[in-house]
Amino acid sequence: METQSVRPILIQVDQCDNVAIIANEEGLEQGTMLSNGIFLQETIPMGHKVTLADLAQGDAIRRYNQVIGYASEALPAGSWVHQFRVELPKAPQLDELVYDDHPPQTLSPLEGYYFDGYRNPDGSVGTKNLLAVTTTVHCVAGVVDYIVERIEKQLLPHYPNVDGVVALNHLYGCGVAINAPAAVVPIRTLHNLAKNPNFGSEVLVVGLGCEKLQPELLLNAEHEPIAIPKQQIIMLQDEKHHGFQSMVNEVLTQANVLLGRLNQRSRERCPVSNLVVGMQCGGSDAFSGVTANPAVGYASDLLVRCGATVMFSEVTEVRDAIHLLVPRAANAKVASDLIAQMRWYDNYLAAGQTDRSANPSPGNKKGGLANVVEKALGSIAKSGTSAIVEVIAAGERPQRKGLIFAATPASDFVCGTQQLASGITLQVFTTGRGTPYGLKAIPVIKMATNSALAHRWDDLIDMNAGTIAEGLNSIEQIGQQLFEMILAVASGRHQTWAERWGLYNQLSVFNPAPIT
Known part of the structure; x- marks a missing residue:
């Protein structure tokens, strides 16, 4: 009898x-004997699940000590548990969730940690010193992109303290039901994007002139109007413009003024309580919930203990774990707000004749995630153990420091854009399948859930959490x-x-409102 050459490595949460x-890394072949004496019934790839006991059809499948589904057929011990063998359970019933007013104990404060950031007049602190060019309508995107390229080549070399220029282009602004109730989401998102702390309170607006989203509506949305001089609002249809170069020259002239002001800024020592960090995952796999996301959760707790603001999001990727989050609400209002955001999204999906089963993606499934329940249970690990002190709707800005649930779609690009609008100045992004995702307005730290990805993408992945699975x-x-890297990246060190490669995704504003 041949000696088994590969030592099986199993993770039972x-x-x-x-x-x-x-x-x-290479999975395990059929016939491999596991440490508990079970033999594999079939070859199972890395990240996929194996039964540790005989399961009859209909038996509950448990991971994270939670039911992730029911066996659709009899599965002897050593069987491969994949998406086609798991029946999706019902989502937690929102009306049955009860908050018992026993939030988690407040974590002990953590003092003595700082980062070097850019202080703004409104009291916020940025991790970058950027010029933002915000737009009222997609019609001007091509012109703005042209001008940004000109600014980068011709103007920025004269302003060494400015980190760059960002075009806040989007697909909104006209051909939309501007007064529809749900239009508040994209409008406040665009309004708050311009207020991100990394833009130093300097706003340059470029519009067309005939769009529905007029500059007055963009700047005065929400409860905090953006007050800027009239000359910083440039409309391309203005009759004073004679040709394309006239438009370009006016924008360049105003950009030059703002760059001069931004160039006078420098980094200052700031307490970590001034940081606003977003936590996100994309291209997740079965390792996400046992390596990278729990490590992110640990770093989240450290940040909260320092007084910082930490956001986690992705409604469909917490919906099936909402029963674990409601008890972590700091008070009854936060619990009620959590449930309200889940209900709003349930209705939103139903209106589109779909539901939560549309998540996960094919890549998630290939990485071992059988369904959205399993994905959600791993996703919420990013939030750590702190009490949730506030819930904000898509594109809103938080009013509290601490752990925040920012209700956004799960799409990487949309979630990133919405978190930007909510004021994050740095993001941590975990991935098991791999993604070159990045945002120009903020630094994005990417963490691999497994070492195979980290080694294969060694010049795209910033941190490897796969060593946790390897012991x-x-x-x-x-x-x-990760906590230490966050401070180093936030400080520009x-x-x-x-950032090194200049890999940046376009903004993708969440728009649930009608398009006319």
């Missing part, structure tokens, strides 16, 4: 779980390393790979 994931590091160790 909770002792009550009846499945575990295969951590071997080389603990969640706490990687979480501490360390540059992420996306």
Whole structure:
């Protein structure tokens, strides 16, 4: 009899779980004997689940000590548990969720940590010093892109303290039901994007002239109007313009003035309580919930203990774990707001004749995630253990410091845009399948959930949490390393790979309102 050459590596999250994931990079072949004496019934890829006991048809499948689904057929111990063998359970019933007014204990404060940031007149602090050119309508996007390229080549070399220029282009502004109730979402998003702390309170607006989203509506949305001089609002249809170069020259002239003011700024030592950090995952796999996301959660707790603001999002990727989040609400209002945002999104999906089963993606499934329940249970690990102190709708800005749930779609690009509008100045992005995702307005730290990805994409991934699965590091160790990297990146001392390569995604504003 041949000696088994490969040592099986299994990850069982909770002792009550009846499945575990295969951590071997090449997976495990049929007939492999596991440490518990079970033989694999079939070859199972890395990240996918194996049954640790015999399951009859209809039996509950448990991971994270939660039911992630029901066996659609009899599965002997050692069987491969994939999407076609798991029946999706019902989502937690929102009307049955009860808040018992026992929020988590406040974590002990953590003092003595700082970063070097840019202080703004409104009290916020940026991690970058950028000029933003915001737009009222997509019609002007081509002109703005041309002008941004001119600014980068001709003007920026004269302003060494300015990190760059960002065009806040979008697909909104006209051909839309501007007065529809849901139009508040894209309008406040665009309004708040211009107020991101990384833009130094300097706003340059470029519009066309005939659009529905007039500058007055863009600037005066929400409860905090943006007051800027009239000359910083440039409309391309203005009769004073004779040709394209006239438009370009006016924008360049105003940009030159704003760049001069931004160039007078420099980094200052700031307490970590001034940081606003977004936590997001994309291209997730079965390792996300046991390596990268828990490490992010540990770093989230450290930031909250320092008094910082931390946002986690992606409604459909917390919906099936909402019963675990409601007890973490700081008070009854926060619990009620959490449930309200879940209900709003349920209705939004129903109006589009779809539901939560549209998530996860094919890549998620290939990475071992059988359904949205399993994905949600791993996703919420990014939030750590702190009490949730506030819930904000898509594009809103928080009024509290601490752990915030920012209700956004799960789409990487939309979530990133909405978190930007909510004021994040840095983002941590975990991935198991890999993505070159980046945002020009803020640094994005990308963390791999498994070492195979980290090694293959060594010049795209900033941190590797896969060593947790290999037993080389603990969640706490990687979480501490991430916390330290966040401070270094926020201070401009360390540059992420996306920044080095200039890999930036376009903005994607969430628009649930009608298009006319």
